[in-house]
Amino acid sequence: MVGASLAGLRAAEELRCEGFEGGITVVGDEVHAPYDRPPLSKQVLAGHWDVDRLPLTVGVDGGIDALDLEWRLGTLATGLDLDARQVILVDGERLGFDGLVIATGATPRRLPGSEGLAGVHTLRTVDDCLAVRDDVDAGARRLVVVGAGFIGAEVAATCRTRGLDVTILEALPVPLGQALGEEMGSVMAGLHRDHGVDVRLGTAVAGLDGGDDGRVERVRLADGTSIEADLVVVGIGVTPNTSWLEGSGLTLDDGVVCDATTLAAPGVVGAGDVARWPSRRFGELMRVEHWDNAIAMGAHAARRLLAWLEAERAGDEATRELEPYDPVPWFWSDQYDRKIQLAGRSAGADEVRVVDGSTDERRFVALYRRGDRVVGALAMNRPRQLLAYQRLIDHGASWAEAIGSADPNVRS
Numbered sequence: 001m002v003g004a005s006l007a008g009l010r011a012a013e014e015l016r017c018e019g020f021e022g023g024i025t026v027v028g029d030e031v032h033a034p035y036d037r038p039p040l041s042k043q044v045l046a047g048h049w050d051v052d053r054l055p056l057t058v059g060v061d062g063g064i065d066a067l068d069l070e071w072r073l074g075t076l077a078t079g080l081d082l083d084a085r086q087v088i089l090v091d092g093e094r095l096g097f098d099g100l101v102i103a104t105g106a107t108p109r110r111l112p113g114s115e116g117l118a119g120v121h122t123l124r125t126v127d128d129c130l131a132v133r134d135d136v137d138a139g140a141r142r143l144v145v146v147g148a149g150f151i152g153a154e155v156a157a158t159c160r161t162r163g164l165d166v167t168i169l170e171a172l173p174v175p176l177g178q179a180l181g182e183e184m185g186s187v188m189a190g191l192h193r194d195h196g197v198d199v200r201l202g203t204a205v206a207g208l209d210g211g212d213d214g215r216v217e218r219v220r221l222a223d224g225t226s227i228e229a230d231l232v233v234v235g236i237g238v239t240p241n242t243s244w245l246e247g248s249g250l251t252l253d254d255g256v257v258c259d260a261t262t263l264a265a266p267g268v269v270g271a272g273d274v275a276r277w278p279s280r281r282f283g284e285l286m287r288v289e290h291w292d293n294a295i296a297m298g299a300h301a302a303r304r305l306l307a308w309l310e311a312e313r314a315g316d317e318a319t320r321e322l323e324p325y326d327p328v329p330w331f332w333s334d335q336y337d338r339k340i341q342l343a344g345r346s347a348g349a350d351e352v353r354v355v356d357g358s359t360d361e362r363r364f365v366a367l368y369r370r371g372d373r374v375v376g377a378l379a380m381n382r383p384r385q386l387l388a389y390q391r392l393i394d395h396g397a398s399w400a401e402a403i404g405s406a407d408p409n410v411r412s
């Protein structure tokens with residue numbers, strides 16, 4: 001197992017739950033035991049939670065210890081030798097394996113030229129979060145968030161709630177446009193503006209300037225203007241952690257490419273933010289950066305690996321049915337007092353229609369249509385309704401069925 005976080009731990013748990021009794025080594029380059037990331041941009045940054053609430057737990061009696069895992073934390077994997085079936089560690093040690101789970105997640109992209117400037121952060125790890133929080137606690141007043149994806153939007157909301165002056169800079173015409181599409185992205189811009197955030201769209205960053213003390217002082221924009229800042233959080237997307245797999249023979253293309261069952265090579269499966277797989281349901285090669293996917297795919301990959309090991313022992317690849325991994329992806333985001341949830345896909349939608357509530361009230365459900373099918377549902381402060389539409393998407397419901405299904409009992 002390489003990657004000691006959500007997908008990796010869930011895979012280890014599933015291996016044990018399915019009766020695997022062999023040794024499981026978990027290699028992770030962070031020094032911390034597996035912890036949960038979503039609170040980093042929410043409760044921990046807000047100062048409501050301390051980090052002792054972050055460690056991940058498992059559902060088996062006796063907790064993580066009962067999984068009997070051999071931990072290799074603070075240890076970077078630097079290579080994979082598929083022929084020898086070995087993972088190569090940073091100190092040159094080679095760990096042999098019968099089966100391998102790749103769950104190395106992703107790393108935030110950095111803004112070129114921002115290296116070494118104090119007060120400029122990305123947010124992926126608990127250490128990143130504490131560094132941002134320390135700056136806020138030390139009195140930072142003017143936050144500029146570069147990039148309005150989910151992490152940037154959550155950092156903006158949390159820091160605004162803490163009283164900072166916040167500016168969001170986004171190169172695209174709307175925030176969260178890639179995730180939600182243009183129309184719903186505009187609703188998100190409105191949500192932030194409601195709370196006094198300066199949302200600047202179609203705005204490119206030219207560079208960052210620091211003072212004599214080496215601390216960021218302003219963000220220069222491509223139009224020649226600049227914005228004063230004593231704290232900058234860069235949220236311009238992530239790169240899947242596959243550099244250690246280069247030259248291994250695995251297919252790497254914006255992630256480690258797996259088949260529809262999560263198998264990347266004989267005896268090797270991928271899971272979580274690092275993994276891409278062909279979804280039959282949505283007809284696309286997917287890579288999903290959601291908490292729920294890391295859990296579901298980690299478990300699926302573990303079962304797939306066990307099927308492969310069993311087949312290898314029996315000398316027959318067809319000993320167990322090879323179930324494809326084809327979920328309806330789902331995520332949530334908390335911004336101000338709003339819970340935003342998306343089930344399914346919004347990309348490539350032919351139409352988006354509000355079917356419940358209203359965007360002005362910031363309380364609604366919108367559905368996304370591709371052809372004659374409903375492919376996605378976005379909810380703001382409508383969690384129960386979202387669940388109902390998620391089920392319809394899961395069943396492959398038609399657009400007409402979804403539109404006609406607005407259940408008065410589900411409405412609140």
Ligand SMILES: Cc1cc2nc3c(=O)[nH]c(=O)nc-3n(C[C@H](O)[C@H](O)[C@H](O)COP(=O)(O)OP(=O)(O)OC[C@H]3O[C@@H](n4cnc5c(N)ncnc54)[C@H](O)[C@@H]3O)c2cc1C
Binds near residue numbers: 036075288
């Ligand atoms: C701040 C934040 C807020 C989030 N909020 C939400 C949310 O509200 N809702 C939601 O659905 N999702 C959210 N997510 C996304 C969710 O946390 C991720 O999808 C999930 O953590 C992915 O799990 P993973 O195990 O695939 O990868 P990761 O959690 O990234 O773990 C991968 C691990 O592998 C390690 N690693 C990488 N390369 C190597 C190597 N070569 N050798 C050894 N170890 C290596 C990494 O250091 C890391 O510890 C959030 C993420 C962040 C960062």
